[in-house]
Amino acid sequence: MQDISVVITNFPPELFIEFCKLLSPDDLFRLSQVCRKFRNYLYAPNSSTTQQIWKNSRIKFMPEETMPPPEGMIEKTYVELLMINRGCQICNKRNKECKIYWGIEIRCCNDCLIKNSVM
Incomplete structure (x- = not known):
């Protein structure tokens, strides 16, 4: 079999x-x-x-x-x-408010955006 x-x-x-x-x-x-x-x-x-x-x-x-x-x-x-309900694509936390950043093709929370952005 x-x-x-x-x-x-x-x-x-x-x-x-x-x-x-x-x-x-x-x-x-x-x-x-x-x-x-x-x-x-x-x-x-x-x-x-x-x-x-x-x-x-x-x-x-x-x-x-x-x-x-x-x-x-x-x-x-x-x-x-x-798929916002899947949470942040960086930290994977679902309980954080996320936004879609179309220009960089990512869905993330504000903390991860700040931590991973080059200013």
């Missing part, structure tokens, strides 16, 4: 794409941590299929976020920035 992890990681790409269409952005991030193959599928910045997976998930699970990403920003990065 085959190991289930081998079966899952050998999904045909077409089936993987269909599966991803059902997932929330949080679930897509979790799936990207399962194995290198899934991460490569979901983090491919030049793949129109990958961009469409993230866009569909954003539209379906974040309906208030109707604006497209800023020019030059990929969907995955855009979705990650919009």
Whole structure:
């Protein structure tokens, strides 16, 4: 009998794409941590299929976020920035108020911004 992890990681790409269409952005991030193959599928910045997976998930699970990403920003990065409930991307604290700094493509709290900025 085959190991289930081998079966899952050998999904045909077409089936993987269909599966991803059902997932929330949080679930897509979790799936990207399962194995290198899934991460490569979901983090491919030049793949129109990958961009469409993230866009569909954003539209379906974040309906208030109707604006497209800023020019030059990929969907995955855009979705990650919009997920304010995940807290600061630097200190990982969820209980701090965070802001999105579009110019540097990061979501962080004021303390981390000050500590990590060059003045």
